[in-house]
Amino acid sequence: MNQLVLMMSCDKNQGKTLMAITLANVLSRESKVLLIDVTTSKKTIASYLGVEEQIVYDVGDMMLGTCQMDSAIMEVRIGEVVVDFIPAPRMRTKIYNRAELIEKLSILPAQKYDFIIIDGIELCSTDYYYDYTSINYLIMMIESKIEDLKKINIATQKIGKEALENTYFVLSRYHKTLYQKGQLLSGKEIEEMMNISIIGQIDEEKRFESIDRYTELPKEILEPFLNMANQFSEIFQNHKISQ
Numbered sequence: 001m002n003q004l005v006l007m008m009s010c011d012k013n014q015g016k017t018l019m020a021i022t023l024a025n026v027l028s029r030e031s032k033v034l035l036i037d038v039t040t041s042k043k044t045i046a047s048y049l050g051v052e053e054q055i056v057y058d059v060g061d062m063m064l065g066t067c068q069m070d071s072a073i074m075e076v077r078i079g080e081v082v083v084d085f086i087p088a089p090r091m092r093t094k095i096y097n098r099a100e101l102i103e104k105l106s107i108l109p110a111q112k113y114d115f116i117i118i119d120g121i122e123l124c125s126t127d128y129y130y131d132y133t134s135i136n137y138l139i140m141m142i143e144s145k146i147e148d149l150k151k152i153n154i155a156t157q158k159i160g161k162e163a164l165e166n167t168y169f170v171l172s173r174y175h176k177t178l179y180q181k182g183q184l185l186s187g188k189e190i191e192e193m194m195n196i197s198i199i200g201q202i203d204e205e206k207r208f209e210s211i212d213r214y215t216e217l218p219k220e221i222l223e224p225f226l227n228m229a230n231q232f233s234e235i236f237q238n239h240k241i242s243q
């Protein structure tokens with residue numbers, strides 16, 4: 001059965017795309033994975049992987065009927081694995097209905113992929129809506145500044161109470177020194193104030209936003225993303241066993 005995983009963030013530059021790539025890398029070691037990029041960010045999966053010039057069709061072409069899904073899929077190498085990948089449009093002005101993507105993916109043959117990972121949206125800076133209840137796993141990257149509480153609240157309201165049960169929050173860009181200065185909240189404080197559960201964090205000391213290529217990620221930056229991806233892989237596997 002195709003398991004849908006939607007990567008989201010409250011805002012830009014929170015590590016969502018790097019998390020999606022790393023998760024695809026980890027899951028592809030034992031499962032068949034399709035990675036789809038619908039982000040509107042400047043740094044796309046294709047740019048991180050250095051395959052922008054190889055793009056023929058993209059997710060916008062697929063949704064607009066310019067091509068079939070098979071024509072939009074390209075193979076990309078992430079570390080030691082090869083992953084099926086549908087890129088985001090290089091032309092940011094290309095308009096297509098992102099909300100219909102989930103419906104389109106739901107009718108794929110069950111044996112086609114084990115996991116479909118969608119590098120999604122910044123919930124507080126876009127007006128795109130999905131049927132979140134039809135998605136198996138939602139992964140939300142959040143930050144811990146005081147002003148981020150409002151963004152988290154907006155995001156959780158958009159997701160809805162029912163889908164929140166399948167939502168996993170990752171605290172990104174956490175900086176211990178800034179917390180000690182009172183400029184950030186701790187993960188525990190956010191959990192108590194927002195009534196959510198945070199399963200891990202990516203420290204700000206590991207400055208990932210300055211990296212242009214995934215292959216250029218130093219070990220100390222990649223490691224927390226790998227740790228989170230392995231944790232998600234274990235969660236998914238446990239859910240599969242319990243079903």
